[in-house]
Each structure stands twice: as C-alpha cells, then as structure tokens.
Amino acid sequence: MRFESPTTTKEAAALLTGELGDAYILAGGTDLLVRMKLGLIEPALVVDIKKIPATQEINVSDKGISIGASVSGATMSEHAKLNKSWPGVVEAANLIGSDQIQSRCTIAGNLCNASPAADSVPALIAAGAKAVIVGEQRRRTVPVEKIITGPGTTSLQKGELIESILLPKQAARSADAYLRFIPRTEMDIAVVGVGINLTLARGVIQSARVVLGAVAPTPILVAKAAKAIVGTKLDAQALENLAAACSDACDPIDDKRGTIEYRTRVAGVLARRAAVIAFKRAGGA
Amino acid sequence: MSHDTSYTKQKFKLIGSRVNRPDGIDKVTGRARYGADASAPGQLVGKVLRSPHAHALIKKIDTTKAEKLPGVKAVITSADMPDLTGGNRSMLDILENCMARGRALYDGHAVAAVAAVDEQTARQALKLIKVTYKRLPHVTDVDKAMLPGAPVIHDWVFTSGVDPKPEKASNVVQRNQFGHGDVEAGFAEADVIVEKTFKTEQTHQGYIEPHACLATVGPDGHGDLWVTTQGHFHFRQVCAALIGMDVAKLKVTSSEIGGGFGGKTHVWMEPVALVLAREANRPVKLVMSREEVFKATGPTSSTSVDVKIGAKKNGTITAAAAELRYQGGAFPGIWGMLGAMTSFACYDLKNVQSVGYDVICNRPKVAAYRAPSAPMAAFGIESTMDLVAEEIGMDPVKFRIKNAAKEGTQASYGPVYGPIGIGPTLKAAQNHPHMKAKLRKNQGRGMACGFWFNFGGQTCTDLNIGVDGTVSLAVGTVDVGGSRASLGLIAAEELGIEYEQVKVHIADTASLGHNDTTEGSRGTFSSGMATIFAARDAKDELCQRAAKMWDIPVSAVAWKEGKAVAKGKRHNNLAPLTLKEIAAKSPNTGGPIAGHNEVVADGAGVSFASHICDVEVDPETGATKVIRYTVVQDAGKAIHPDYVEGQFQGGAAQGIGWALNEEYIYGDDGLLQNAGFLDYRIPVCSDLPFIDTEILEIPNPNHPYGIRGVGETSIVPPLAAIGNAVSNAVGVRMTHVPMSPPRILKALDEAGV
Amino acid sequence: MSGFLVSTKINGDAFQFACPSEETLLDSLRNRVGLTGVKEGCGTGDCGACSITLDGSLVCSCLVLAAEADGREIGTVEGLSDGMKLHPLQEKFIEHAALQCGICTPGFLISAKALLEKNPKPSEKEIRYALAGNLCRCTGYDKIVRAVQAAAKEMRKK
Known part of the structure; x- marks a missing residue:
C-alpha cells in the first residue's frame, strides 16, 4: 500500500486518478481503517487529505458556512457560529461515535461512506447542504442528497473527492434538529435517524425539509412529511400526520440493528420529537 | 499450628480494610503485561x-x-x-x-x-x-435442535439420563433431573398456578482483552x-x-x-x-x-425454559417445576444440568422438580460465564415468582421471604444448607431506602434473587520470609479481580505484620503444585485458606527459630500478635521477638523460613443475593434505562470491601447488559452477524447509574475467616429484576431476553398499552 | 508492501520508526516502539483501550495510520506520571479501586485526562458520556466515575 499526503485538492485528485488499483481517501479514517482491519478492503493507495488547507477550515461567508472535508466533529462542535446557525447538523455530527471518534470523524467522510444509517447525512440534506467536489479536470457543486446512490455507493467519479460541504445561510425564524434512536446511550449506529429543518412565518411553518435515515437504502427526503406540517403550528394533528407520513415513507430492512416494524414505527415517533425541537428553536410556540 | 478449616470468630486488625492493590501502579502506568x-x-x-x-x-x-x-x-x-x-x-x-x-x-x-x-x-x-x-444443514436454535428431523450434528451423541436408552443419535446430550417431594400432589394443593415459558439469547463474557x-x-x-x-x-x-x-x-x-468471567x-x-x-x-x-x-471462544448458552409454580393464597409455595433447555454449542456440555441445579436453590420447597437438557447446536462451544447457567434459570423462576405474588395479591418481597431457604432446608439440588444468606439479603432489600424511593411515570421497580454454589478445589501456596522480614507469597490462582490485595491482607493478618510487608505473586506452573482454575468464585476462598495454613506453618517455624535463639524448648514459645513470646515465669525475662528479628537471624538458625500448604479447599459456602432495580421505559420506542440499582449480597467475610463491591457491581452491570441489549444474532445462514463490540452492545458508562451495594457477612462455617466466594452471584438476579421492573413500569411481562427496544415495543403493542 | 519512515515525539521524546504504510499507529506503538500500555481490545474503535492523544486530541490509535503520526506528538499512558509522581487520575484510580483486571485502565486514564483538561468540573453525566468510548467489563463503571470525580476535585485544588 502506498500512502500519500498531498497539499492541494487537485494533487489529491491526480493521485486518485492515476492509481490503477483500489484508491481510498483518508480524512478521519474512522470507517476506512475499520474496513482495512476487518479485511474488507486492501487499498493500493491511501490519500490523506488532512494536509490540504482547503479541507481543514470552517469558513463563514454571506453564502453560508463551508466545512472542509477534514474538519472533525469535535472542531465543528467548538464553532460558535456553526452551532448557532445549524444546531441540528452539529448535533448529528457529534452523535457519530465516542469522543475518540469525534476527534477524527468528518461529515464528508460520513457522506462518502454512504451508510444508510449515517447520522450527519439526514441533517445535511434537511439543511439543504451541498458538496463541493473536485476532480482533476473539473469542480462541481452537488446537493448532498445526490451523492449517495445506495448502501456504500456514491455518485462520485473515479478521481473525484469532496473538498468541503457547504451549508446555506440559515433563513430567519428557521432552525434544524436531528434525532436518532440507538439501543444504548452511545456508541451505536442509528436504528432510525430524523433530520428536520423548518422556517416559520408568524408562528406558522412556512417551509420544511424532513429527512429520514436508516429506514431505506439511502437517506430519504420525505416531501409528504414536510407537507404534513407546513401551514401548521405543529398542533397534535400535524404531528400525527407527520409521523404517519414518515412511517409511510420507510422502506427498511430487518437486520441486527432493528426490525422493519420497529424502524417504521419509530421513524414517526422521532420525527414528531425532532419537529418539536426544531419548531421551538425557530421561535415557534 | 492448626489446619482446621472451621470458622473461628476472631478479631481482625487488617481484614476488612481498603488497602491499595499491589498491582495498581503497574496497571495505571501501562507496565502490567497481559x-x-x-x-x-x-x-x-x-x-x-x-x-x-x-x-x-x-x-x-x-x-x-x-x-x-x-x-x-x-x-x-x-x-x-x-x-x-x-x-x-x-x-x-x-x-x-x-x-x-x-x-x-x-x-x-x-x-x-x-x-x-x-x-x-x-x-x-x-x-x-x-x-x-x-x-x-445446520441448526442454531435450541428448541429446533431438539425436534425430530433436526440435522444431527454428531452421530455419536445418544441422550443419557433417559429410559429407555435411545437407539438413535440426536442433539440432546443428556437429561438431568433434580428435586424432591411430589410436584403433582403439590400442584393439586395450590390455589394459584402460574406457568410460563421464557427464552434467553446467547451472550459473551465480553472481556476486553x-x-x-x-x-x-x-x-x-x-x-x-x-x-x-x-x-x-x-x-x-x-x-x-x-x-x-x-x-x-x-x-x-x-x-x-484482562478479564475472563469464565471465558x-x-x-x-x-x-x-x-x-x-x-x-x-x-x-x-x-x-x-x-x-x-x-x-x-465460549459464550454462554441460549436457553428456553418452562416454569410452573403453584402457591396457596397465604403465600406458601406448594410445588415448583421447571424444564430447562440449554444450547451448548457444537460439543457436549453440562450447562442445562447446572441450570436445573440452580433453579429453585433460593427457596424452601416441599415439592420441587427441575429437569435440564443439554443440547448441541452449530454455534461455538459454550464455556462458563460467571455463575454459568444460573441467570437464565433465575430469569424464568424469579419472573414467575413475581407473577405468582401478583396473582395471590402479596408483596413480591414478602412472598419470597415467606418461602426463602434457611439453615436446614434441603436444597432443590440435594444438599442440606448450613447458615445461608437468602433470608437476610431479602430482609435487607426490604428495608433498603431504595425500596421506598418514589417513582415517576413510566418508571418501575423490580427485584429478584440469585444463587450460586461456589467452589473450592485444589490449591497450593508458598510463603517465603526474607531476611529483612518481608514476605513473598506465591499463589497459583490467577488474580482476576484484586485477589492479590485480599491474599496480602490475609497473610499479613495471620502473621501479625503490616500489609505493606507482603508481596503477592501469581506463580507459574513450574513453581507451585497444581492449582485448580480460578473459577467458581474460588480465588480468595481457597487461596485464602491455603495462605492461612502456609502462614501458620511459617509461624511454627518462626517459633522454632525463636526457641533456638533463646535456647529454650519450642514448647515454651507461642506466637502472639506478630511476635514470638516465651511462655512461663521462667522465661519472663525474655523480650518478645518480632518476625523481623527472627528473620534477620535465620541464616544462622537453620536457613530460610517458609510456610507451604497444599489443600483441597472443601466447604465453599453457597452464595445468595437480592437485587433491587428501577427502570424507566420510553413507551414510544421501547428503550429502557436502568436509573437505580442496588445489590445486596452475602460475602461471608469481606476481606477487601472495595473488591467485593467491585464484584457485585461488575456482575450486576453484565446482567444489565444481558437483560437489555446483548445477544448473539444469527442469520438464517447460521452465520453470526454481530461479532464485534459495535453491534454486540455491552453497556457503556453512560448506560448505567451508580450501582449501590450492601455487603452482608454471614460467615461460612467451613473457612477459618468465614469467607465465601463473591464473584459470580451478582450476575444472576439482574435479568429477572429488570423484567420485573419493566412489568411494573409499563405493564408488560417480558419473557424474552434481551428486552431490547424492538421486543419491548412489540410487547407493548400486543398488550395494547 | 511499501515502507514509511515516521518521525514523532512520544511522551515528550523524539522517536523514529519505520513501518509498512498500512500499519496502524496502535500496532507501531506496541510492536515497534514497545509501548504495550496501549492496548488492543477490538481494533475497530469500539472499546477505547488503545486511546492516546495525537497533538493533544483524544483518538483511538487503532483508527490512525502510523504514517499519519509523522511530525506529530503522541501521548500514551506511559507518559502520564511525572517521574515518581503519579498523575492524580492514576492515584485516584488506585485509591478508589477503579480497576479490576486493568486492561481498560490505560485508555480510561487517557480519556479522563482529556476530559478534565477541557472540563475541570464535569458533572456525573458529563463524565459518563465522555467515557462512553471506553469499555470496561469488570467494574460496572461505578468506581471509575468516582475516581474521576475525586481526581477532578484534587486537580482543581492546584
């Protein structure tokens, strides 16, 4: 195995393009090294992107907040402006693993690992985040929901890597929230995850994005769930409709982490709870 | 000096103190070698x-x-x-x-x-x-493996303990029956009979090393x-x-x-x-x-258990029966037999019968896991005890106290008990402030009892006194939880010297005679006994040397409070000699001074515990959190209370993990799906509350210091204690362990709660 | 297989070693540097027994390639005490009997130290969540949490 640590994104893309064998990007390594340890992969090349300055920064601009691809969960949790604007995204990122994992794990890695149960992805999709993708030839910006195509697969082409994740500027009277269910209090993979981002106008929900994780081959943006709460003050009926829409949208599997029945049911429960949190955060009453 | 194993009430100077363990520095600096x-x-x-x-x-x-x-x-x-x-x-x-x-x-x-x-x-x-x-073809489920037509894994396994002897091979290794009285007659006398089937999934000891x-x-x-x-x-x-x-x-x-727990x-x-x-x-x-x-390696059995208990309205159990089917992995084991033996050990029963089956499956060979086989049996029996108590309208603690075994009770597995701790632990639990603490919505309290035999076995120790008067104690039982500190205390107590003057080592197989494995909670019990006797031998030798130094007959020398004293008026001019003084002269009085002992440490006192547990259940997700937990257990004598508490807490934590989340998950293909800590889900720090402990000391009559093993019993009650607490919190009776969120939510659905 | 030369500072001392590029920092620390106080319980980041600090941040060394440590500073349990003087966490772990088998202890000490450096007065809940990445199977965590509380108190005195 070859180990490279380039200092520009372009250089990284060139290394990935040039490698004939299996090439992997290393940012936090919290998924990559597990797969190597379990013998699931044998990389010919690992490209460490942490020495690339563009991947290391959190930048706040008029357009929003850009989070570099090697920014760790712990760094995100320490960023005041990010926490204020996108608490749901930060709480989702911070749910990934222990403090040890937090020092290393990244949301770009969480996205590229393409697990249906990735914690940060539903929150990113709910927030309307985009991924800045760099290849040897071109640079493109793609909505996060377009990246994951199935369990473990992405729409990234050979030689492409994510340089940063771009969160839009959060609108006024808006907030997001993320909740997941795990059997223990820590250290588990989500059995169900729900990310919600909503905007209020005069106390009424004007727009919303509701995203479910771990209940389908990819995280799913549930338009019907958003519709269930738009135009409401999140009254009991709206919450019930939201829960029903979320449960309806589920297409989960039975596995060691949960049953179809359970996931379907709990998706609705968590959606209700997450909506209440986001609603309160946005100033709703 | 005496090698009498009987308990003698003696006043201790060091026993019961919380000294630092001798291997502590090595373990906090990374020097300890695993x-x-x-x-x-x-x-x-x-x-x-x-x-x-x-x-x-x-x-x-x-x-x-x-x-x-x-x-x-x-x-x-x-x-x-x-x-x-x-x-x-x-x-x-x-x-x-x-x-x-x-x-x-x-x-x-x-x-x-x-x-x-x-x-x-x-x-x-x-x-x-x-x-x-x-x-x-494969089979991984215990009940399915017993069915006619199941793939027979070994053609040489013919069920023993059944009449007539089977002519066809099967996966059932053996049938063992225990009990006494006439259970049919007993059930006929009952006002209330509860029958229920329980299942527990396979768990692993989960040692970190x-x-x-x-x-x-x-x-x-x-x-x-x-x-x-x-x-x-x-x-x-x-x-x-x-x-x-x-x-x-x-x-x-x-x-x-780095942890064993039987594995x-x-x-x-x-x-x-x-x-x-x-x-x-x-x-x-x-x-x-x-x-x-x-x-x-060797996880513990998955099981399927039928329990039937009958009682009179006044709370007297008239009969109790259980059939226990234990999956032992790919080779014959004794786990169903042990389960059947432990089933009703807590109670004084006129009519009792337990039947255990050992069953082979395509799973790893089962090994001991802390009080092996007892927790699953206790899950069935202690859950059913609560159900019976409810039926007759009696407080479940009172119901258990009324039927508790005591000195003279014939145990369901045969022997007649000496002084035992089940009654006292129940009464202590009943009077514990935990029992009276307020509960909120979706919270519930449960309790359950547990039993373990304990074991003694072959033991051999060497105690060597250096010329500076310090003592090196070599034992052959592996230190799994702090026993070096306890054995150091015992040696120092017996010799009348300071704890710091003793260093305890675990000797290799070339340096000591055979020692049985550290299992059955035997470490402190048996090596403690051998250490006492080795120290007594050393004291005999010290008296000999003192006699030589004084030039008086050894019959005129006695060992008192760490010193040789000359007896009788004739010698009252002789100042007592300390161990240190005698040791310093040893090169000239006969060479090194040592004590040695080999013993089969019989008479390990049986152990009982009663646990109290509060849980909170989220009725929308089925998630259950233990919010308060109390262990009451009889230790015989707590040599080092910190490590006794540590055993109580560690066992309870393992039981909590088993009760709520831990399980081997096999696919239809017979492959293990969760062979890692990520999806096996042992409790993490944030899953647990502080675990309160109350140590009772009912001396074991068969040990000079009254010691009973303490290591295992604490894993026995939690499964049922939590099941009972869940039932009291949200009104559903869980019969399948682990009580994972999907199982609890399903039970809530089915109950229409 | 291609090799990699790693120059690091470990517990304050400069150290160089060569290893295959795919080797984890855990394996290098144990097998090439000789720091066997760093333990492997799972190799997949689930047990925390291999916890170390890398440029001051808490990581599982099983999830770091040794090559990544080039030019960086590593802290392990072997560097906790200052000569004869134990770190307060080490003292309190012994005093409170916060270890039984002790295999998880190095990882707990490193994690607890990282916690107390960030948060000198953690609540019980904060301690429990901060240590959730470290598995202990012997103690039920009771005495570990108490030892960390006692060490925090001791460290605040200074």
Whole structure:
C-alpha cells in the first residue's frame, strides 16, 4: 500500500486518478481503517487529505458556512457560529461515535461512506447542504442528497473527492434538529435517524425539509412529511400526520440493528420529537 | 499450628480494610503485561483460518501455496494435530474445537493455522490456503435442535439420563433431573398456578482483552507458554496431553489477565500456538481478533425454559417445576444440568422438580460465564415468582421471604444448607431506602434473587520470609479481580505484620503444585485458606527459630500478635521477638523460613443475593434505562470491601447488559452477524447509574475467616429484576431476553398499552 | 508492501520508526516502539483501550495510520506520571479501586485526562458520556466515575 499526503485538492485528485488499483481517501479514517482491519478492503493507495488547507477550515461567508472535508466533529462542535446557525447538523455530527471518534470523524467522510444509517447525512440534506467536489479536470457543486446512490455507493467519479460541504445561510425564524434512536446511550449506529429543518412565518411553518435515515437504502427526503406540517403550528394533528407520513415513507430492512416494524414505527415517533425541537428553536410556540 | 478449616470468630486488625492493590501502579502506568504484551527473540506471528460456514464437510485443504510464500514458517491443519487422547471423547472434543477434524461445526471454527515472520505475511498466507467445503444443514436454535428431523450434528451423541436408552443419535446430550417431594400432589394443593415459558439469547463474557499467547517448543520437547488464562495449571495439563508433551516440560505462565468471567477457563487456540511453535522451532505469538473472540471462544448458552409454580393464597409455595433447555454449542456440555441445579436453590420447597437438557447446536462451544447457567434459570423462576405474588395479591418481597431457604432446608439440588444468606439479603432489600424511593411515570421497580454454589478445589501456596522480614507469597490462582490485595491482607493478618510487608505473586506452573482454575468464585476462598495454613506453618517455624535463639524448648514459645513470646515465669525475662528479628537471624538458625500448604479447599459456602432495580421505559420506542440499582449480597467475610463491591457491581452491570441489549444474532445462514463490540452492545458508562451495594457477612462455617466466594452471584438476579421492573413500569411481562427496544415495543403493542 | 519512515515525539521524546504504510499507529506503538500500555481490545474503535492523544486530541490509535503520526506528538499512558509522581487520575484510580483486571485502565486514564483538561468540573453525566468510548467489563463503571470525580476535585485544588 502506498500512502500519500498531498497539499492541494487537485494533487489529491491526480493521485486518485492515476492509481490503477483500489484508491481510498483518508480524512478521519474512522470507517476506512475499520474496513482495512476487518479485511474488507486492501487499498493500493491511501490519500490523506488532512494536509490540504482547503479541507481543514470552517469558513463563514454571506453564502453560508463551508466545512472542509477534514474538519472533525469535535472542531465543528467548538464553532460558535456553526452551532448557532445549524444546531441540528452539529448535533448529528457529534452523535457519530465516542469522543475518540469525534476527534477524527468528518461529515464528508460520513457522506462518502454512504451508510444508510449515517447520522450527519439526514441533517445535511434537511439543511439543504451541498458538496463541493473536485476532480482533476473539473469542480462541481452537488446537493448532498445526490451523492449517495445506495448502501456504500456514491455518485462520485473515479478521481473525484469532496473538498468541503457547504451549508446555506440559515433563513430567519428557521432552525434544524436531528434525532436518532440507538439501543444504548452511545456508541451505536442509528436504528432510525430524523433530520428536520423548518422556517416559520408568524408562528406558522412556512417551509420544511424532513429527512429520514436508516429506514431505506439511502437517506430519504420525505416531501409528504414536510407537507404534513407546513401551514401548521405543529398542533397534535400535524404531528400525527407527520409521523404517519414518515412511517409511510420507510422502506427498511430487518437486520441486527432493528426490525422493519420497529424502524417504521419509530421513524414517526422521532420525527414528531425532532419537529418539536426544531419548531421551538425557530421561535415557534 | 492448626489446619482446621472451621470458622473461628476472631478479631481482625487488617481484614476488612481498603488497602491499595499491589498491582495498581503497574496497571495505571501501562507496565502490567497481559497476554499480548510479551515477546520473544525470533518470534513469529500466528494466525488462524476459520470456517465461513455454520456446518460443512471439509473435503480438502490445500496449503501448498501458503507454504511456499516467503516468510511462512509453518502451516498446520488437523493432520498436524493427531488424536492422542486414547479414546477420551471429552479431550478429543477440546482438540476438535481447537482445529476442525473433517467437519466445520460452526461459523468461525478453526480449519488451519500459519506462523509467519510478520503480520502481513501471515495474513497473506491465510488467503493462499484453499479449503473445499461441502455445506451441510445446520441448526442454531435450541428448541429446533431438539425436534425430530433436526440435522444431527454428531452421530455419536445418544441422550443419557433417559429410559429407555435411545437407539438413535440426536442433539440432546443428556437429561438431568433434580428435586424432591411430589410436584403433582403439590400442584393439586395450590390455589394459584402460574406457568410460563421464557427464552434467553446467547451472550459473551465480553472481556476486553482478546485471547493471546506466546508459545515456544524446542526439539527437546521443552516448552514455554505465556498466556492470558484463568487456569494455567489446567492449560498445561490439557495442552501437554493434546499435543503429546510431558507435563513437567511445559511451563505455563499466566500473564496479567484482562478479564475472563469464565471465558478463559478453557483452551481455544493455545495448543495450536504450541504446535505451530514446534513445527517452526520458533516462538509463536497468537492473538485473537475481537471477531475471533466472539465467533470462536465460549459464550454462554441460549436457553428456553418452562416454569410452573403453584402457591396457596397465604403465600406458601406448594410445588415448583421447571424444564430447562440449554444450547451448548457444537460439543457436549453440562450447562442445562447446572441450570436445573440452580433453579429453585433460593427457596424452601416441599415439592420441587427441575429437569435440564443439554443440547448441541452449530454455534461455538459454550464455556462458563460467571455463575454459568444460573441467570437464565433465575430469569424464568424469579419472573414467575413475581407473577405468582401478583396473582395471590402479596408483596413480591414478602412472598419470597415467606418461602426463602434457611439453615436446614434441603436444597432443590440435594444438599442440606448450613447458615445461608437468602433470608437476610431479602430482609435487607426490604428495608433498603431504595425500596421506598418514589417513582415517576413510566418508571418501575423490580427485584429478584440469585444463587450460586461456589467452589473450592485444589490449591497450593508458598510463603517465603526474607531476611529483612518481608514476605513473598506465591499463589497459583490467577488474580482476576484484586485477589492479590485480599491474599496480602490475609497473610499479613495471620502473621501479625503490616500489609505493606507482603508481596503477592501469581506463580507459574513450574513453581507451585497444581492449582485448580480460578473459577467458581474460588480465588480468595481457597487461596485464602491455603495462605492461612502456609502462614501458620511459617509461624511454627518462626517459633522454632525463636526457641533456638533463646535456647529454650519450642514448647515454651507461642506466637502472639506478630511476635514470638516465651511462655512461663521462667522465661519472663525474655523480650518478645518480632518476625523481623527472627528473620534477620535465620541464616544462622537453620536457613530460610517458609510456610507451604497444599489443600483441597472443601466447604465453599453457597452464595445468595437480592437485587433491587428501577427502570424507566420510553413507551414510544421501547428503550429502557436502568436509573437505580442496588445489590445486596452475602460475602461471608469481606476481606477487601472495595473488591467485593467491585464484584457485585461488575456482575450486576453484565446482567444489565444481558437483560437489555446483548445477544448473539444469527442469520438464517447460521452465520453470526454481530461479532464485534459495535453491534454486540455491552453497556457503556453512560448506560448505567451508580450501582449501590450492601455487603452482608454471614460467615461460612467451613473457612477459618468465614469467607465465601463473591464473584459470580451478582450476575444472576439482574435479568429477572429488570423484567420485573419493566412489568411494573409499563405493564408488560417480558419473557424474552434481551428486552431490547424492538421486543419491548412489540410487547407493548400486543398488550395494547 | 511499501515502507514509511515516521518521525514523532512520544511522551515528550523524539522517536523514529519505520513501518509498512498500512500499519496502524496502535500496532507501531506496541510492536515497534514497545509501548504495550496501549492496548488492543477490538481494533475497530469500539472499546477505547488503545486511546492516546495525537497533538493533544483524544483518538483511538487503532483508527490512525502510523504514517499519519509523522511530525506529530503522541501521548500514551506511559507518559502520564511525572517521574515518581503519579498523575492524580492514576492515584485516584488506585485509591478508589477503579480497576479490576486493568486492561481498560490505560485508555480510561487517557480519556479522563482529556476530559478534565477541557472540563475541570464535569458533572456525573458529563463524565459518563465522555467515557462512553471506553469499555470496561469488570467494574460496572461505578468506581471509575468516582475516581474521576475525586481526581477532578484534587486537580482543581492546584
């Protein structure tokens, strides 16, 4: 195995393009090294992107907040402006693993690992985040929901890597929230995850994005769930409709982490709870 | 001096104090050496190839490519581990479990092994071994394995304990029945009868240290084995027999052990390491991965248990019966038998019957796990006890107190009890402030009792006094939870010196006579007894030397409070001699002073506990959190209360994990799906509250200090205590452990709660 | 297989070693540097026994390639005490009997130290969540949490 640590994104893309064998990007390594340890992969090349300055920064601009691809969960949790604007995204990122994992794990890695149960992805999709993708030839910006195509697969082409994740500027009277269910209090993979981002106008929900994780081959943006709460003050009926829409949208599997029945049911429960949190955060009453 | 094992009420100076453990500094500085922490010159890396099938014929193993890989020094299969057991089937089972012989019996069963110069080469070599399998039908569920028509895993297993003797092989190894009285007559007298079936899933001890060893065998047949084990003497015997070595030529050293809980009482890959080392004539280090630990060591049984208890309205149990079916993995075991023995041990019953079945499945060979087999039986019985109490409208604690076993009770498994702690622990639980604490919505309280036999066994210690008066104590029971501190206290107490003057060592197999494995909560009980006797021998010798120094007859010397004193008016001019003073003169009074003891430590006192548990259940997700937990247990005598509490807390935590989330999950393909800590889900720090403890001391009459084993009983009650608490919190009776969120939510749905 | 030369500072001392590029920092620390106080319990980041600090941040060394440590500073349990003087966490772990088998202890000490450096007065809940990445199977965590509380108190005195 070859180990490279380039200092520009372009250089990284060139290394990935040039490698004939299996090439992997290393940012936090919290998924990559597990797969190597379990013998699931044998990389010919690992490209460490942490020495690339563009991947290391959190930048706040008029357009929003850009989070570099090697920014760790712990760094995100320490960023005041990010926490204020996108608490749901930060709480989702911070749910990934222990403090040890937090020092290393990244949301770009969480996205590229393409697990249906990735914690940060539903929150990113709910927030309307985009991924800045760099290849040897071109640079493109793609909505996060377009990246994951199935369990473990992405729409990234050979030689492409994510340089940063771009969160839009959060609108006024808006907030997001993320909740997941795990059997223990820590250290588990989500059995169900729900990310919600909503905007209020005069106390009424004007727009919303509701995203479910771990209940389908990819995280799913549930338009019907958003519709269930738009135009409401999140009254009991709206919450019930939201829960029903979320449960309806589920297409989960039975596995060691949960049953179809359970996931379907709990998706609705968590959606209700997450909506209440986001609603309160946005100033709703 | 006396080797009388009877309890004598004596006033202790040191026993019961919370001194620092002697291995503490090593363990907080990273210096302590565990199984994987040793290395030897020229050492190779060993690795094992394992079956990817639940059950398969091994048609061919082609190792030629692996052998040719540069850096590979040995490749072995079962052909390199011939059967030397001389018809001893249980020894052959061990050998076959270490390395499959023509058939892979479970997912993860070893089929070949390599030794190579480094990790990468060893990994590569495993890939080059080509195994041709033919898959066979498998069975992993205990009830299904008992059905007629189930794939029969061994054609040589004929159920014992049934009449007539079966003519056809089956997966049922044995049937064992215990009890007394007439249960049918007893049930006829009952006002209320509750019958229920319970299931528990398979769990693993989950020690954090994977199995690891460093093996060396030379062409002269001499060998060394450094290994993480609970019983290095047992390992020596088994390894030597299986691979054809002389017992005395194999020295086994137990490393610091990173947790065992019963799982390190059996050999799993050590004979393989020794054979690799012999083939290569180089030291071989073999360390299991976590995945291997889950797949190929010895978890505890999954079970299926029927319980029937009948009682009168006044709370008297008229009859109790249980049938217990225990899955033992791919080889015969005694787990169903133990389950049946422990079932009703807490109670004084006129009519009682328990029947245990041991059943073979395509799963790893079951090993002991802390009070092995008792928690599953207790889950069924203690849950049913609550149900009966509810039916007759009696407080469940009072109901248990009314029926509790006491001194003179004939235990359901046979013996008549001496002084025991079930009644006192129940009364202490009843009076505990925890019992009266307020509960909120969706919270509930449950309690349950537990029993464990405890064990004594063969023990041998050496106590050597240095010329400076300090004492080195060599014991042969592995220190799994702080026993060196306890044994140091015992030696110091007996000799009348300071704790700091004693250093306790775990001796290797070349330095002491045979010691049974540290199991059955025997460490402090049995090595404590041998230490007392060795110290008493040393005191005899110290008196001899004092007599010599004083030039008086030894009959005129007595040992009092750490000093030799001259008895009688004639000698009252002689100032007492301290141990230190006598030791200083020892080179001139006869040489080194030592005490030694070999004993079969009989009379391990049975152990009882009562636990109280509060849970909070989220009725929308089925998530259950333990919010308060109290352990009350009889310790006989708590030599070092910190480590007694530690046993209570650790056992309770393991029981809580078992009750709520831990389980082996097998797919329809018979493969283990969650062979890692991520999805096996042992409790993490944020899952648990502080675990309160109350130590009761009801002396064991068969130990000079009154010691009973304390290590195991605490894992017995939690399953039922939590089940009872869940029932009281949200009104559903859980009959399947673990009570994971999907199971609780389903039960809530079905109950329409 | 291609090799990699790693120059690091370990517990304050400069140290160089060569290793295959795919080797984890855990394996290098144990097998090449000789720091076997760093333990492997799972190799997949689930047990925390291999916890170390890398440039001051808490990581599982099983999830770091040794090559990544080039030019960086590593802290392990072997560097906790200052000569004869134990770190307060080490003292309190012994005093409170916060270890039984002790295999998880190095990882707990490193994690607890990282916690107390960030948060000198953690609540019980904060301690429990901060230590959730470290598995202990012997103690039920009770005495570990108490030892960390006692060490925090001791460290605040200074």
